[in-house]
Amino acid sequence: MISFLISVVVIAISLFVISKLPLGIDVDNPVAALVAGGIIGALNGIWGLFPGWFRAANAIISLGLLPLIGSIIVFGLAAFLVEGFRLRWGIGSAILGAIAL
Template sequence: MGSLIWLLQWPIRAVVLLIVAWLPLGVEVSSFPIALLSAVVIGLLGTLLIVPLKLVLGPIWAVTSLGGLISPVSLLFNWAITVILFGLAAWLIQGFRLRNGLVSAILGGVVYAVLSAVILRALGLDVDFTRAAGLQMAVPAA
């Protein structure tokens, strides 16, 4: 069921990326096929890099969020990971550009994450497992 949900999410995330590019955030996407490719790359990077990001950010997340008790910190870590993935995808894909560098990555990544979450939840295609939950699982229990 998870791969089916991902296949349904893919074009929606591409449309969200086009919406982000339409906003004055410094994100440029040249076409819908580039947006589709970018959505795939962001997803694949998230899959491939979640373990290394857990190892690096997990202890920091555990301390700053008191083991997940302070949920705004978890939200910030989710967004930080999204910004990293967003920036990496833009670096890898010709036709997906961040005009203002880190500022565009931060603004675009955050807006992309929020819009994706809202739209996917409204459509019933959200997945409960979040990157912050993945980070929490990487931290050994005391």
């Protein structure tokens, strides 16, 4: 549980820093960043439930594209669910944000 909370705080700080870059990501306040960090951390944790050999095989076969697409979807879903966390340019901002995060 402590590692999840640390992950949420680190993701929230990262989101707040990324929102200051010209990537099209807007975070209104630190609370929105914390909630978005919790959602991103929880949804990325679901990916961790799969066995390591399965994740590695998917990453190797797709040349890393499948985990990136999963991160883009999670980033966009967090922006959809959290009020105060917006993607200014839609999927373009989600792609840049997932790469930066």
